[in-house]
Amino acid sequence: MDFFEYIKQVGNEIILEKGTHLFRQGDENEFLHFIKEGTLKAYYNNADGKETIKSFIMPNDIIGSLTSAYLGKKCSFSLKCLSDCKVIKFSFAKLVIDSSTNQQIANKMVEFLTIFAMKKEQREYELLCLSAEDRYRLLVNDKPDLLEMVTQNDIAKYLGITPVGLSRIKNRQ
Amino acid sequence: MDFFEYIKQVGNEIILEKGTHLFRQGDENEFLHFIKEGTLKAYYNNADGKETIKSFIMPNDIIGSLTSAYLGKKCSFSLKCLSDCKVIKFSFAKLVIDSSTNQQIANKMVEFLTIFAMKKEQREYELLCLSAEDRYRLLVNDKPDLLEMVTQNDIAKYLGITPVGLSRIKNRQ
DNA sequence: CCATATTTTTAACCTGGGTTAATGATCGAT
DNA sequence: ATCGATCATTAACCCAGGTTAAAAATATGG
Numbered sequence: 001m002d003f004f005e006y007i008k009q010v011g012n013e014i015i016l017e018k019g020t021h022l023f024r025q026g027d028e029n030e031f032l033h034f035i036k037e038g039t040l041k042a043y044y045n046n047a048d049g050k051e052t053i054k055s056f057i058m059p060n061d062i063i064g065s066l067t068s069a070y071l072g073k074k075c076s077f078s079l080k081c082l083s084d085c086k087v088i089k090f091s092f093a094k095l096v097i098d099s100s101t102n103q104q105i106a107n108k109m110v111e112f113l114t115i116f117a118m119k120k121e122q123r124e125y126e127l128l129c130l131s132a133e134d135r136y137r138l139l140v141n142d143k144p145d146l147l148e149m150v151t152q153n154d155i156a157k158y159l160g161i162t163p164v165g166l167s168r169i170k171n172r173q
Numbered sequence: 174m175d176f177f178e179y180i181k182q183v184g185n186e187i188i189l190e191k192g193t194h195l196f197r198q199g200d201e202n203e204f205l206h207f208i209k210e211g212t213l214k215a216y217y218n219n220a221d222g223k224e225t226i227k228s229f230i231m232p233n234d235i236i237g238s239l240t241s242a243y244l245g246k247k248c249s250f251s252l253k254c255l256s257d258c259k260v261i262k263f264s265f266a267k268l269v270i271d272s273s274t275n276q277q278i279a280n281k282m283v284e285f286l287t288i289f290a291m292k293k294e295q296r297e298y299e300l301l302c303l304s305a306e307d308r309y310r311l312l313v314n315d316k317p318d319l320l321e322m323v324t325q326n327d328i329a330k331y332l333g334i335t336p337v338g339l340s341r342i343k344n345r346q
Numbered sequence: 347c348c349a350t351a352t353t354t355t356t357a358a359c360c361t362g363g364g365t366t367a368a369t370g371a372t373c374g375a376t
Numbered sequence: 377a378t379c380g381a382t383c384a385t386t387a388a389c390c391c392a393g394g395t396t397a398a399a400a401a402t403a404t405g406g
Contacts, residue, residue, distance in 0.1 A: 337355085343355095
């Protein structure tokens with residue numbers, strides 16, 4: 001069975017208004033979410049009260065808290081709709097079980113997890129090796145459309161700096 | 174078949190002297206490496222000539238460049254032995270192929286990739302949300318043994334700061 | 347055990363981005 | 377169209393960590 005067919009079959013489609021949370025930091029949530037429509041942000045509320053954005057999520061992405069879904073721990077971040085959204089939520093635990101007896105599902109899982117891991121490694125690289133300004137320049141180059149879709153405040157929080165800092169960077173040459 | 178049995182069967186055991194590179198940034202390398210003995214570092218040579226350390230690798234860890242192994246691109250980092258090492262190298266492409274027809278291998282792949290992805294997310298969190306000082310305090314708490322095994326220079330490069338910076342942090346109360 | 351290399355610390359000075367706060371620009375709901 | 381809320385910019389000041397360089401402490405190979 002095709003992976004998307006699988007998700008449609010085992011999952012539940014839900015409609016969410018802009019501003020709604022799928023889950024909040026501290027919740028337990030065993031689901032992954034396939035995004036059919038809309039944009040979301042996954043973000044941390046830091047100890048000092050500030051927010052930083054872990055990632056933006058777009059149509060066809062899959063998002064969820066692995067630590068909560070796989071280990072049963074609490075979500076380390078919150079997931080919020082930046083626009084009205086249509087998503088299919090499905091159980092990660094069930095997916096792991098189903099993939100353990102269905103080779104096709106397992107293959108898709110391997111592919112999905114490998115690509116996910118590579119994305120996380122890229123982000124790690126950017127945060128470890130690049131200055132905030134370099135990260136911004138790279139984003140402008142690699143995802144110019146993203147800049148149109150979310151506020152500059154959120155871009156700053158994604159880059160790990162403040163909106164004031166980003167405004168300064170933009171107005172440097 | 175057990176996963177470790179699989180690795181032993183398809184892989185090649187190699188002995189490496191301290192200081193040897195398994196691969197260098199810019200190489201193509203399709204292998205994953207299971208570490209039987211020794212400590213290694215995965216590190217970037219940044220554009221400005223500085224080095225930053227992506228991760229330390231210990232016995233029973235598996236390390237390789239996913240982007241090179243899975244996508245055939247060049248390795249974005251180098252992998253070097255910090256001590257004499259015994260490792261088993263095996264092809265990632267072959268692993269993916271074998272896992273596509275062997276459910277047991279596939280299950281292990283899913284487990285391995287999920288745990289790997291969670292580790293990368295934890296690192297992302299630390300780099301995005303914590304100050305260098307907080308990252309150091311966390312490391313002291315979570316991996317005190319690591320501090321004994323590698324130089325302070327390398328700890329600094331792992332935290333994303335300079336050795337001078339780390340020395341200062343240590344000598345703050 | 348000595349000589350050399352590497353690691354760690356210290357000091358002086360610098361800079362990117364944080365903080366606070368005020369101002370203006372936009373957006374959205376009524 | 378208007379009001380309040382959010383967003384973006386600017387300015388003044390601050391600070392964590394970078395840079396350079398030198399000294400002190402440790403390792404390491406012969």
